[in-house]
Amino acid sequence: MFSFQKPKYNSKRVNPNTQKPEPSYQFDMVYKNDIEDSPVSWLVTLEDPLTVESLEENIKAHSCWWDAVLNEFLHANSSYFSRPYTAQQIQKIIKHKFAPVNIQNEYNSPYYVYVIPYHMELVGGLMYVYWKHKTFPVDIHIPVEDQDNTECPVEVNEKLLQKSEDDIEEWDPDEVPMNKEDKEEKEESYMENGAKLIDKQRVREARLKAKLAVYRAQYQMNKFYDKYGDAISDSDSDSDATSDEEEEL
Numbered sequence: 001m002f003s004f005q006k007p008k009y010n011s012k013r014v015n016p017n018t019q020k021p022e023p024s025y026q027f028d029m030v031y032k033n034d035i036e037d038s039p040v041s042w043l044v045t046l047e048d049p050l051t052v053e054s055l056e057e058n059i060k061a062h063s064c065w066w067d068a069v070l071n072e073f074l075h076a077n078s079s080y081f082s083r084p085y086t087a088q089q090i091q092k093i094i095k096h097k098f099a100p101v102n103i104q105n106e107y108n109s110p111y112y113v114y115v116i117p118y119h120m121e122l123v124g125g126l127m128y129v130y131w132k133h134k135t136f137p138v139d140i141h142i143p144v145e146d147q148d149n150t151e152c153p154v155e156v157n158e159k160l161l162q163k164s165e166d167d168i169e170e171w172d173p174d175e176v177p178m179n180k181e182d183k184e185e186k187e188e189s190y191m192e193n194g195a196k197l198i199d200k201q202r203v204r205e206a207r208l209k210a211k212l213a214v215y216r217a218q219y220q221m222n223k224f225y226d227k228y229g230d231a232i233s234d235s236d237s238d239s240d241a242t243s244d245e246e247e248e249l
Helices: 052-061 063-076 087-091 158-162 180-228 234-248
Strands: 002-004 008-010 024-031 041-044 094-098 111-123 126-137
Touching: 002 063, 041 052, 052 063, 052 094, 063 087
Parallel strands: 094 126
Antiparallel strands: 002 024, 008 024, 024 111, 041 111, 111 126
């Protein structure tokens, strides 16, 4: 939770009240997490400002956590003490202080404050614990209902909705008026497309006739094989075709 550095001895410390030298031992401590993770936090308002008294009240509210911090401090520095001490004994001589910074309400509105100890000083029979703090403004909440649909509303013309289907005319792109040049180009396109369709139909008929001729040839070959048991080779077919052509001549 915390890491503690080796204590430092200060022989030149002067008591601000008596102006007399008071030797002190200083213990620096580092919180291993972010200050926002500190369990000691509360809401500060104009009626309940940030003071040492409010800090002490919230430390008491988290007494188990604070006892754990003191036990960790005593364990880490046990080799420097003349004898073992307990957290309950240290509690009796502790005085809490804020870091020497302005602790006034910087938001002029309620805010959350998080505090964490960062320095301890043993002087004049007392243990001073110094706390640093960090403040966060309170989020402003507007009591409105959540909306699933965030799209902007669309205005609808009620007169258009009242029209019947018979009143709505269907748009025909062929009836759109065209100029003379567009009309001639459209007629030429129709002529080209018509010639293309005729040629395509001729190709289809030729393919169909070729497939039919292949089917008839295969049928005759199968019939010949069933009747004579022999298959006609391509050379026989070529010779027969040649003889037929000579007879025709």
